Amino acid sequence: MAPRSRKQAVSHFNVMVVGFSGAGKTSFIRTLIEALKLDEKKEEEQAQSPTTTKKRRDSVASETSFVNVEPEGPIERTLQPYTVSREIEVDKERILLTLIDTPGFQAEYLVDKQLHDIMKYIEHQFDLTLAENTLLTKMKYF
Secondary structure: OOOOOOOOOEEEEEEEEOOEOOOOHHHHHHHHHHHHHHHHHHHHHHHHOOOOOOOOHHHHOOHHHOOOOOOOOOOOOOOOOEEEEEEEEEOOEEEEEEEEEOOOEOOOOOHHHHHHHHHHHHHHHHHHHHHHHHHHHHHHOO
């Protein structure tokens, strides 16, 4: 199997957002995803437009006019961790950005127990990735 060129390789970058309930974790993730979509939209428009600096009427407005009608993630309170992934390009390198939203810490519960639950989630994800990579490595030799 020939190695992939660096341009085709995709790096993975995972970000888990944790904190107390109502701190804005889900809002942060939605805002970040929307900003990435905005950047992508702007790049597409610049690539499609001629070299003149003519602006379309609908792209002159501020960035807040590009509001996504279907926000990512749940509308109600986050009860289980969930992920949102988006492929982005930074300095001509493709990156698969995965944002993990977690339920908020509750003041009435022990924070240690809640952190333990998050650690179990991270360890489970690591085990899944390790098993997948091991399987791929074994398949490579057959």
